[in-house]
Amino acid sequence: MSRPASSHPVELARPTAPVRRVLRLGTLSAVVAALSGLLLLGVSGWFLTGAAIAGASGLLAVQAFNYLIPSAAIRLLAILRTVSRYGERMLSHKAALTAMADLRSRLFRLLAVQDTRHAPDVSAGEASARLIGDIESLEDLIVRQPTRPGSLAAALAGVALATLSGWLPALLLAGLLVVFPFAVTALSRRLTAAPARVAAEALGELRARYVDMAQARAEIAAYGLVETVLDELAEPLARLDAARQALFRAEAGVAAFQLLYGALAAIAVLATASGGPALAALGLLAATAAIEALAAISRTALRQARVEEGLHRLESLLDLAEPPLPTAPSAPLLAAPLRLGTHDFSPGSHIALLGTSGSGKTLALEAMAGLRASTAPIWIDGMPLAECAEESLRGQFALSAQDAPLLAGSIADNLRLARPGITEDAMHAALTVTCLDERIARLPAGLDTLLGEDGAPLSGGERKRLSLARALLAERPWLLLDEPTEGLDGATERELVRRLGDWLKSTGTGLVLVSHRPHPLSLAQHSLPIDALTRA
The missing domain is CATH 3.40.50.300 (P-loop containing nucleotide triphosphate hydrolases)
Known part of the structure; x- marks a missing residue:
């Protein structure tokens, strides 16, 4: 039974208990980073607007305005965001690299212990392409896994802050946040499915050819076949370049959609805010930050097609039977006629x-x-x-x-x-x-x-x-x-x-x-x- 392409990468890699612990710590750091970043932006907007209004109102208003506590909070939030974001990046990459190493080891073991009389005919180049390139396509999702809870926490916090400027802007922001993941995922799939498939196939073909040709590099040089080899590689290279250009254009299109969507959310909150200029500024920036927090979803959606292609190419290896490792006989076997x-x-x-x-x-x-x-x-x-x-x-x-x-x-x-x-x-x-x-x-x-x-x-x-x-x-x-x-x-x-x-x-x-x-x-x-x- 083939493994579905939608299998979660962490489940696919069968992470060990230490990897799961690292992911949990990375998730905690991501949540702290997302919340502190959103609060930093919201409090900063409220503080700057309030300070500007107090300054325009005269000396007494300035003296009555308490700027010590907000400025200390802003500095604390900035430090907390920087430290937690660094922790999230470090921990998520550590988990991803460890999980990918585990998966590569498992796949190599599967290939190594197969009965070569019946195993799939996989060349050295093809095996290298699967163990390196196709597994690398899963790495990005594992790196981004801790950011998803952080994005959700930041989005909820953004809605909570928006309520300070009124219930209507909060409801509008909540509705836009609910629609955003579905819209950006559908757009990303539409733009990336075909080029991701072409890129995966071309890159796998190039890796396989490079490894196989490297084994014959002496003969290629001796017989003057370098130009012939380069000509053979030109076609998959061209396909890979064209596919990558299409993926870059798709990424730019999704980024533009996200920018416009954030602007729409900010306009909606600002137009319906009812709590005064300072709280309106807080709600506007909270809406912008909430949409930005969901950027991890759009980045994941952009790479989902590429990941699914990598999973599809790995299916034939993952479904191989996993016999016990061969062991040397404890005593010499009797000679057979x-x-x-x-x-x-x-x-x-x-x-x-x-x-x-x-x-x-x-x-x-x-x-x-x-x-x-x-x-x-x-x-x-x-x-x-x-x-x-x-x-x-x-x-x-x-x-x-x-x-x-x-x-x-x-x-x-x-x-x-x-x-x-x-x-x-x-x-x-x-x-x-x-x-x-x-x-x-x-x-x-x-x-x-x-x-x-x-x-x-x-x-x-x-x-x-x-x-x-x-x-x-x-x-x-x-x-x-x-x-x-x-x-x-x-x-x-x-x-x-x-x-x-x-x-x-x-x-x-x-x-x-x-x-x-x-x-x-x-x-x-x-x-x-x-x-x-x-x-x-």
């Missing part, structure tokens, strides 16, 4: 999948690792691969992929991904097997050397060997290797194959290998053409 097509292999077997490029060898390895749905007849311990739980596949297979993905972190951080509790001695032992120990030892920071998002400063062959070391540290019953010696010179390749063979014999680990180079194939006891597997 494999059946590839019509061929049965006992635990500890060493198998080479043979075939031309693009014939499906990598797909078969990734299917066994649980990364994608299987397109070949494969059984694990007598169970079809498609029916195996992702957790059981994770417990049986450790994959060293052809593209050797690494995290932006230290070398040790990347090795610790294999399983909990890995010691430095174990890391060094795995690096020795993969002929990477001397290279890491020469680095000034050793295992603490930080890697960039592309694995720098390691070369391509070194990144593959680091990925292989990580797979060895996982201590799974089966090791899946995809082109493990690609990019290596002949001497390093021969030494790696020798050390890896010794490691396989000493540990009894099974092997499923894909390689177009002949030397690694010497590790295999069995050779299986991928065509025989796919025909079964």
